[in-house]
Amino acid sequence: MVFSSVVFLYIFLPIMLLIYFIVPKKFKNLVMIISSFIFFAWGEIRYIPIMLVLAVMDFWCGNKINKNWENKSKKRLYLWLDVGVNLLILFFFKYADFIISSINGITGLNIPLLNIPLPIGVSFNTFQSLSYIIDVYRGTVKCEKSFYNYLTYTTLFPQIIAGPIVRYETVDEELVDKKISLDNFSLGMKRFLIGLGKKVLIANNVGALWNVIETGSYGEMTVLLSWIGIISFALQIYFDFSGYSDMAIGLAKIFGMDFDENFNYPYISKSITEFWRRWHMTLSSWFRDYIYIPLGGNRKGLPKQIRNILIVWALTRCLAWCILEFCTLGLVFWSIINYRKIVYVKGIRKITKNIWTYIYNATSTNKLGNICI
Amino acid sequence: MLLVLISWVIFAFEDLGQIGTYLSTMFDLNGASFANPEAIYYLKNYIAIIIIGIICSIPLMSIVKKFRKTENKIIKQKGIKNEDNVKEGQMIENVEQKEKKKGKEITWAIFTSIGYVAIIILSTASLVNNSFNPFLYFRF
Numbered sequence: 001m002v003f004s005s006v007v008f009l010y011i012f013l014p015i016m017l018l019i020y021f022i023v024p025k026k027f028k029n030l031v032m033i034i035s036s037f038i039f040f041a042w043g044e045i046r047y048i049p050i051m052l053v054l055a056v057m058d059f060w061c062g063n064k065i066n067k068n069w070e071n072k073s074k075k076r077l078y079l080w081l082d083v084g085v086n087l088l089i090l091f092f093f094k095y096a097d098f099i100i101s102s103i104n105g106i107t108g109l110n111i112p113l114l115n116i117p118l119p120i121g122v123s124f125n126t127f128q129s130l131s132y133i134i135d136v137y138r139g140t141v142k143c144e145k146s147f148y149n150y151l152t153y154t155t156l157f158p159q160i161i162a163g164p165i166v167r168y169e170t171v172d173e174e175l176v177d178k179k180i181s182l183d184n185f186s187l188g189m190k191r192f193l194i195g196l197g198k199k200v201l202i203a204n205n206v207g208a209l210w211n212v213i214e215t216g217s218y219g220e221m222t223v224l225l226s227w228i229g230i231i232s233f234a235l236q237i238y239f240d241f242s243g244y245s246d247m248a249i250g251l252a253k254i255f256g257m258d259f260d261e262n263f264n265y266p267y268i269s270k271s272i273t274e275f276w277r278r279w280h281m282t283l284s285s286w287f288r289d290y291i292y293i294p295l296g297g298n299r300k301g302l303p304k305q306i307r308n309i310l311i312v313w314a315l316t317r318c319l320a321w322c323i324l325e326f327c328t329l330g331l332v333f334w335s336i337i338n339y340r341k342i343v344y345v346k347g348i349r350k351i352t353k354n355i356w357t358y359i360y361n362a363t364s365t366n367k368l369g370n371i372c373i
Numbered sequence: 374m375l376l377v378l379i380s381w382v383i384f385a386f387e388d389l390g391q392i393g394t395y396l397s398t399m400f401d402l403n404g405a406s407f408a409n410p411e412a413i414y415y416l417k418n419y420i421a422i423i424i425i426g427i428i429c430s431i432p433l434m435s436i437v438k439k440f441r442k443t444e445n446k447i448i449k450q451k452g453i454k455n456e457d458n459v460k461e462g463q464m465i466e467n468v469e470q471k472e473k474k475k476g477k478e479i480t481w482a483i484f485t486s487i488g489y490v491a492i493i494i495l496s497t498a499s500l501v502n503n504s505f506n507p508f509l510y511f512r513f
Contacts, residue, residue, distance in 0.1 A: 006500050190489060197492040200499055200506070202429065205422045208505040209415065225412040226398045230378050232419065235426040240507075267377070267430045275377055 001042035002161070003247045004199045012039070020255065021180070028178060029152040032255065036157035040121070050089060051125065055147075055154045057085055058129045062136045062143040062150075079137045083130060090126045121160035127286060128154060132168040134290055141169045149175040158251040162244035164262035164282040171257050178256030188253030195246025203239035206232040238267065241280070 001008050016035045023031055040048055061082035068074040097113045104111055132153070135141040144150040152175055159166050213229035245262035252259045262282050269275035277284070295308040382395050401407070500506065 004496070004500065004506060006497070009497070009500075190485075193489050193492050196496050198429070200496040201492070202422065202426050204499065204505050204507070206419070206426055207507055209419045209422075211505065211507075212415070221394075221398050222409050222412045223398060223401050223407045225409075225415065226395060228412070228416055228419070228423070230382055230395075230399065231423060231427075234378055235423065235430065238430055239426065265430065265432050267427075268432065269377075 001039050003244065003251075004196060007042075009196075017254065025178075028255075029148060029175065032152050032157075033148075033155055036155035036160075039157040040155075040160075047122065051155065052151075054086065054089065054125070054129060055151050058082055058133055058154070059144065059147050059150045061133060063145075065133075065136050066143040075137065079133060082133045086126050086129050086133075090122060093122055124160050124163060124165060125154060127165045127283075128167070131165070131286065131290065135168060141172060144168075144172070144175075156252075158248040158255075159259060162241060162248070163280065164245055164248065164260050165286050166259055166282075167286075170260055174257040179258075180256040184253050184256060188250045188255075190250070191253060192247050192250030195243045195248075195250055198239045198243030198246060200243075203236050203243055207236040207240070210236055234267070238263075 001012065003009075012035075016031070020028060020031045020035075037048060040051075061078045064078045065075050068078070100111050100113055103109065132141070132144075136143045144153070153166075153168060153171060156166065156171075210229055210233040213225060213232070242263040249259045249261070260282050262280060264278040264281065266275050266278040269278055291311070292308055295304075295311060379396065382392060382399070
């Protein structure tokens with residue numbers, strides 16, 4: 001099921017909300033879980049058992065880590081067990097066919113392809129599970145004692161399709177005690193509607209234009225048309241993606257939870273570094289906190305920093321490649337940024353910076369204000 | 374921003390050749406003509422939505438607020454210079470201003486609610502119409 005469909009907007013959501021607000025506090029999570037399952041099952045039912053198994057696994061490992069807090073090797077064992085299983089499943093879905101076909105190619109065997117479609121949400125689910133288990137291992141969050149609450153966290157349907165990535169620490173209190181109020185309801189509703197508008201009214205329309213231009217059903221390609229095309233594509237991606245995030249954040253607010261923001265007007269960025277800080281913020285911070293910094297980040301000298309960048313780059317290539325296709329791109333940006341930091345082309349940077357500051361100042365509101373008055 | 378657009382081209386096509394062709398067309402390197410009737414037609418039909426999109430992707434509200442703030446500051450500075458000792462008048466003015474502000478808030482609320490209702494109606498209409506509604510996240 002998708003947010004921008006009549007079924008979701010006029011059947012699923014109203015019924016779900018009604019039940020959600022009627023039932024006593026204790027059962028609200030149950031309503032969430034059941035509706036999440038319905039939400040997933042609408043598209044395909046096969047992923048639900050896997051999701052359940054994974055949830056049990058994370059929960060169990062989390063508790064084991066907690067129990068063996070003093071025993072470092074055991075602790076680490078459970079961490080890697082859980083991380084391993086999670087990644088295995090992700091890789092299975094993403095690369096099983098790819099691996100089979102390469103084996104076929106090399107050995108001349110003829111193993112039939114599995115042709116498994118990637119279940120929706122598997123990547124975001126993995127990201128969430130990993131953030132939970134790593135945080136428990138580090139001791140930055142307490143491990144969840146109730147499976148009921150943990151299941152609510154992993155299945156949470158608003159964000160599972162297109163983010164934002166919700167870390168356990170952002171919602172741990174709200175899993176137990178939701179901040180349901182009329183204010184939050186109306187705020188959430190507004191946010192949801194803005195997201196819906198972004199997706200349906202803007203993204204779909206410019207997307208239709210891009211579709212025409214991309215497939216080449218316009219006749220001869222011209223300079224003007226290519227620019228219109230790429231601008232419409234940029235707008236489509238931004239409004240589609242951020243619209244989904246807005247809808248997810250809005251829904252969460254209605255349910256009494258706060259998600260992290262995912263976009264902060266990326267297109268006003270003055271540099272690529274800034275763009276990447278404003279685009280899909282929860283994913284970039286995920287990679288920063290769970291991979292780049294644990295590896296030593298940029299504090300351990302140049303060779304290690306280059307190594308770390310390469311590792312993250314390779315990982316995102318495999319992990320996020322299809323996951324967040326949008327992000328391969330980001331990683332390219334990211335390597336450019338870091339490359340720039342390393343090589344530091346001072347002159348170029350200064351010049352571009354000056355130009356941008358000049359343009360920015362010339363158009364900035366302060367100046368305009370002065371001119372007007 | 375230009376770099377971002379170029380990278381979207383790279384991202385949009387899977388085929389390297391296509392990327393090359395598209396980019397060279399963008400920068401007028403392969404002798405494609407600048408515009409033709411089709412291009413103008415699409416431009417005319419979609420310019421409104423593109424402009425709306427561009428406007429919506431910048432933080433308009435905060436810019437307006439910033440602008441207002443500087444304006445107010447300047448007005449205030451002028452005001453303080455001109456009428457230093459008219460306290461009573463200022464009080465009355467304050468009350469008036471408050472009422473004005475309240476009125477403004479109410480109109481703003483009505484205005485935005487109309488906006489939201491419009492979003493609901495328009496979105497529903499275009500969804501029911503079964504127009505182009507792609508789902509981009511199959512590969513996630």
